[in-house]
Amino acid sequence: MPHDLPHRLGAEFLGTFWLVFGGCGSAIFAAQHLSDGQDTGLGIGFVGVALAFGLTVLTMVYAVGHVSGGHFNPAVTLGLAAGRRFEWKDVPAYICTQVVAGLVAGGVLYVIANGKAGFDASAGFAANGYAEHSPGGYTLAAVLIAEVLLTAFFLYIILGATDDRAPVGFAPLAIGLGLTLIHLISIPISNTSVNPARSTGVAFFQDGAAGQLWVFWLAPIVGALIAGVTYAAITGVDRQHLDVDGTAV
Helix, strand or coil, X not given: CCCCHHHHHHHHHHHHHHHHXXXXXXXXXXXXXXXXXXXXXXXXXXXXXXXXXXXXXHHHHXXXXXXXXXCCXXXXXXXXXXXXXXXXXXHHXXXXXXXXXXXXXXXXXXXXXXXXXXXXXXXXXXXXXXXXXXXXXXXXXXXXXXXXXHHHHHHHHHHHHCCCCCCCCCHHHHHHHHHHHHHHHHHHXXXXXXXXXXXXXXXXXXXXXXXXXXXXXXXXXXXXXXXXXXHHHHHCCCCCCECCCCCEC
């Protein structure tokens, strides 16, 4: 029996908060460890941050995915709706909840980060970006291509892993590891978004990042819509009118 909307929104808030707090928090606090201005080598680096993002999704899909479907991402919600795996009437409520959760998580991260003397969020706060705000200096075109492609494949993974013919109980593992792989590929390109709520949650704390935020709404949504519309045609698997948790929509 499907859960009522307030409970589903509560689950989406928890999952999105954890994704932004855990993923971006790992980048802010743990990617590099400094002592007296010197890198100690104890930071988790790109690989650790990629794992952190994957683990946030893996853990919360297991924890609350059976309540809300475990979207935690406006692009995922829109992609599932485009694939007729989620009701359009619930899309605005899901997206608003996800964005608010991301902003709350970003605010909590900011409060914690300011507990260290000399911290300057404007110099770097895990925000996404292109050109001078890209970790590797990648262009706008490169970032757009990467974000569209990687978000599309993230949706393909979600749609396939939640098929009732896939191994039962392993969908969160596939989804979490898929997000880890996406980050391993694209942290140097854009700091990896594939999630407008994640991008919005921290963009306003880092100089210049808010002005580039439109890219990290546009590209993930385009990629997700492409996947949602084409998945059934490509694979021959049509689960329209079933949410990702297998319940009727």
